[in-house]
Amino acid sequence: MTGPVIYGRVALIGLGLIASSMAHAMRAGGLAGEIVGYAKSPETRAVARGLFCDRVTDTAAEAVAGADLVVLCVPVGAMGAIAAEIGPHLKPGAVVTDVGSVKQAVVDVVAPHLPPGVHFIPGHPLAGTEYSGPRSGFATLFQNRWWLLTPLDGTDPAEIARLRHLLEAMGANVDEMDVARHDLVLAVVSHTPHLIAYTMVGVADHMRRVSSQEVIKYSASGFRDFTRIAASDPTMWRDVFLTNKDAVLDVLGRFAEELFSLQRAIRMGDGDQLHAYFTRTREIRRGIIEAGQDTAAPDFGRAPVQPKEG
Amino acid sequence: MTGPVIYGRVALIGLGLIASSMAHAMRAGGLAGEIVGYAKSPETRAVARGLFCDRVTDTAAEAVAGADLVVLCVPVGAMGAIAAEIGPHLKPGAVVTDVGSVKQAVVDVVAPHLPPGVHFIPGHPLAGTEYSGPRSGFATLFQNRWWLLTPLDGTDPAEIARLRHLLEAMGANVDEMDVARHDLVLAVVSHTPHLIAYTMVGVADHMRRVSSQEVIKYSASGFRDFTRIAASDPTMWRDVFLTNKDAVLDVLGRFAEELFSLQRAIRMGDGDQLHAYFTRTREIRRGIIEAGQDTAAPDFGRAPVQPKEG
Numbered sequence: 001m002t003g004p005v006i007y008g009r010v011a012l013i014g015l016g017l018i019a020s021s022m023a024h025a026m027r028a029g030g031l032a033g034e035i036v037g038y039a040k041s042p043e044t045r046a047v048a049r050g051l052f053c054d055r056v057t058d059t060a061a062e063a064v065a066g067a068d069l070v071v072l073c074v075p076v077g078a079m080g081a082i083a084a085e086i087g088p089h090l091k092p093g094a095v096v097t098d099v100g101s102v103k104q105a106v107v108d109v110v111a112p113h114l115p116p117g118v119h120f121i122p123g124h125p126l127a128g129t130e131y132s133g134p135r136s137g138f139a140t141l142f143q144n145r146w147w148l149l150t151p152l153d154g155t156d157p158a159e160i161a162r163l164r165h166l167l168e169a170m171g172a173n174v175d176e177m178d179v180a181r182h183d184l185v186l187a188v189v190s191h192t193p194h195l196i197a198y199t200m201v202g203v204a205d206h207m208r209r210v211s212s213q214e215v216i217k218y219s220a221s222g223f224r225d226f227t228r229i230a231a232s233d234p235t236m237w238r239d240v241f242l243t244n245k246d247a248v249l250d251v252l253g254r255f256a257e258e259l260f261s262l263q264r265a266i267r268m269g270d271g272d273q274l275h276a277y278f279t280r281t282r283e284i285r286r287g288i289i290e291a292g293q294d295t296a297a298p299d300f301g302r303a304p305v306q307p308k309e310g
Numbered sequence: 311m312t313g314p315v316i317y318g319r320v321a322l323i324g325l326g327l328i329a330s331s332m333a334h335a336m337r338a339g340g341l342a343g344e345i346v347g348y349a350k351s352p353e354t355r356a357v358a359r360g361l362f363c364d365r366v367t368d369t370a371a372e373a374v375a376g377a378d379l380v381v382l383c384v385p386v387g388a389m390g391a392i393a394a395e396i397g398p399h400l401k402p403g404a405v406v407t408d409v410g411s412v413k414q415a416v417v418d419v420v421a422p423h424l425p426p427g428v429h430f431i432p433g434h435p436l437a438g439t440e441y442s443g444p445r446s447g448f449a450t451l452f453q454n455r456w457w458l459l460t461p462l463d464g465t466d467p468a469e470i471a472r473l474r475h476l477l478e479a480m481g482a483n484v485d486e487m488d489v490a491r492h493d494l495v496l497a498v499v500s501h502t503p504h505l506i507a508y509t510m511v512g513v514a515d516h517m518r519r520v521s522s523q524e525v526i527k528y529s530a531s532g533f534r535d536f537t538r539i540a541a542s543d544p545t546m547w548r549d550v551f552l553t554n555k556d557a558v559l560d561v562l563g564r565f566a567e568e569l570f571s572l573q574r575a576i577r578m579g580d581g582d583q584l585h586a587y588f589t590r591t592r593e594i595r596r597g598i599i600e601a602g603q604d605t606a607a608p609d610f611g612r613a614p615v616q617p618k619e620g
Contacts, residue, residue: 077581126528130595146528185528188520193510193532195576199569200503201591203561206568210498216597218436218456218495222503225535231595234588241576241584251513252573256566258516259509263562266505266551271387274551278544281511285440285541287526 006166007095008033011067013060013082014074015039015048016233018099018125020137022071023052025170028139038063039134047134061089069166072098072110077239080109087113095119095159101186101236103150103179105243111152119159124148124182125172126190130231143171150179187247191240192255195248197229198237316476317405318343321377323370323392324384325349325358326543328409328435330447332381333362335480338449348373349444357444371399379476382408382420387549390419397423405429405469411496411546413460413489415553421462429469434458434492435482436500440541453481460489497557501550502565505558507539508547 010032012019019037026032037053038060039045049056057063064070064086074082079100090096096118100106103122114120127145129136147167151160164174177185204215204223219227241248265273320342322329329347336342347363348370349355359366367373374380374396384392389410400406406428410416413432424430437455439446457477461470474484487495514525514533529537551558575583 148528185520185524188514188517189525189528189533192513193536195572196506196510196569197532197535198588198591199565199572200506201594202568202587203502203564204498205590205594207498207561207564210495212594212597214495215499216594218458218499222507222539223499225507225539226503227591227595229532229535230588230591232588232592234585234592237588238581238584242579242581245576245579248576249573251517252569252576254513254517255509256569256573258512259506259562259566262505262509263559263566266555266558266562269552269555271548271552274548275544277512278508278540278542278547280515281508281537281540282542282544284511284515284522284526285537287522 004030004169005033006031006162006169007069009067009069010035011063011070012037012053013039013063013070013072013086014078015044015053015134016073017128017132017136017141019071019073020048020052020134021127021139021141022073022137022170023048024137024139025142026166027052029169031166031169032069036063036067044134051134052137060085064089064091064094066091068094069163070094070096072096072100072106075235075239076100076102076105076243077235079106080113083110083113087115090115090118092117093119095121095163097121097123097149097163099123099125101190101240102244103182107150107152107179119156120152121155121160121163122150122152122179123163123167124150124186125167127172128232130228132233132236140171142167145172147172147174148182149174149176150182151176152179183244184247184250187244187251191244191248192251194229194232194237195241195252196255197226200226201230314340314479315343316341316472316479317379319377319379320345321373321380322347322363323349323373323380323382323396324388325354325363325444326383327438327442327446327451329381329383330358330362330444331437331449331451332383332447332480333358334447334449335452336476337362339479341476341479342379346373346377354444361444362447370395374399374401374404376401378404379473380404380406382406382410382416385543385545385549386410386412386415386553387545389416390423393420393423397425400425400428402427403429405431405473407431407433407459407473409433409435411500411550412554413492417460417462417489429466430462431465431470431473432460432462432489433473433477434460434496435477437482438542440538442543442546450481452477455482457482457484458492459484459486460492461486462489493554494557494560497554497561501554501558502561504539504542504547505551505562506565507536510536511540 015037023035034054037048037056045056060082072079098106106122111120125142125147127141167174325347333345344364347358347366355366370392382389408416416432421430435452435457437451477484
């Protein structure tokens with residue numbers, strides 16, 4: 001093994017998009033001495049064995065034995081059971097992190113199962129694609145993406161720094177954040193937009209008067225962005241909404257109020273209200289481009305779409 | 311002038327993103343003998359004169375005099391007044407088309423002003439960016455994009471074919487559609503998604519507990535797609551919602567019902583309903599990728615975003 005090894009042995013629990021991308025990135029950078037994996041499904045384990053893990057075990061307990069870093073990459077709803085299973089087998093001084101999209105719920109169910117002397121540093125990479133599973137990973141998934149850490153009070157700063165070092169070596173930009181604030185900010189920038197996108201795609205699917213063929217054919221106009229968002233992993237998102245319930249319901253309530261206000265403006269023909277609203281939202285977009293979070297290319301940076309037969 | 315000229319003189323009325331892109335595309339392909347432009351604003355006329363028009367006039371009436379093709383590129387709400395102004399000055403046998411996002415409202419206000427012998431063929435290019443104005447155009451905007459025509463009964467098929475020829479020469483895929491169906495399909499795939507995106511961005515903007523700095527910083531997760539949609543031209547979109555009111559209110563009503571059903575599932579903790587819904591919407595996305603309407607690249611085909619300081 002050459003390269004700047006940061007953790008001697010890394011155990012990945014759950015082997016989907018995030019774990020497989022981490023493994024590819026760690027291998028590409030020589031960041032881990034050994035990568036051990038575990039997943040519930042035998043098929044997933046077989047893929048991981050051939051594709052990105054040095055060793056794959058048949059139980060989570062075996063996977064974490066002797067590991068310096070344990071990364072929980074299972075859906076948020078499965079975190080508690082996995083933590084209970086691995087808790088007694090963790091090496092003293094090991095670091096445990098996770099990649100769940102919700103943080104308070106993970107802290108609540110994971111922390112009680114971890115023995116003293118194990119460092120728990122909850123985390124959340126803001127990276128993903130519409131694909132899932134062990135074949136979907138790639139080494140550059142985290143390049144220039146945010147990876148939020150929500151360390152609890154009293155966590156050893158040296159261990160936080162070491163984990164940051166690994167994440168940055170995989171290309172991520174790391175930020176630290178309070179657990180509750182994380183869940184609220186993510187409800188606004190990610191969770192609620194996903195629910196809304198799912199809903200709009202569902203509406204289109206249900207409208208009998210508009211054939212799904214037409215919806216697909218003419219989807220370039222706004223709707224396509226919604227379908228991309230709405231294609232993410234159903235299990236992961238179910239767990240997000242069930243575990244970040246309060247923040248999501250709060251934002252959804254505000255959304256419904258705003259939407260009804262605009263709907264009323266349309267019904268009443270109040271063009272001034274609509275114009276003022278649309279002008280204001282445009283400013284936020286400008287801010288995002290100035291912050292370098294997206295390209296301003298006129299084709300939105302996408303590769304040209306293929307011509308279709310009319 | 312070399313190249314396959316399709317119309318001897320083309321008049322563009324309104325000189326924003328669509329008109330300037332048409333002018334660039336027609337010049338690149340040598341598709342028009344002369345391109346004459348008119349816009350309400352003197353600044354816009356000055357830009358167009360230097361950038362993409364052979365001639366710019368101070369009135370719409372002058373611009374259409376002698377034109378073989380007149381393209382109305384003003385917001386839907388301004389179509390009627392412009393049609394009244396140019397009607398008496400149109401050359402017998404001229405073709406008039408428009409690029410409005412709503413078709414019934416345009417037909418209603420434009421058709422009555424056109425003299426017999428003029429061919430009116432309403433149209434709608436499904437192409438755009440978040441930018442507007444005469445400097446925002448580029449020759450490839452219509453490449454592999456749909457351009458819908460909604461010809462009225464009795465329109466000369468030879469004139470429809472000639473207009474199709476021009477649009478295809480600019481790179482578009484042309485489809486013909488009934489006026490009412492156009493307005494409903496677009497309400498589903500474009501108009502309502504835009505209103506929803508505007509709303510979500512507005513909610514984020516209003517939430518005092520989430521600083522707009524954070525919203526912008528972590529916008530990569532779903533929200534960024536909304537802000538892109540919500541950055542489109544406010545005047546154009548105001549007119550869309552005012553003039554396609556019935557279809558948009560219909561779709562919005564369905565959207566609210568669906569959203570409340572999912573919101574209730576979250577509140578009740580009904581994971582099965584959420585999972586089943588999210589699995590179904592994923593299928594539509596698969597259809598769009600198979601139809602070639604979007605790339606399946608894991609980074610969504612976007613250029614990598616720039617690293618930021620944490």
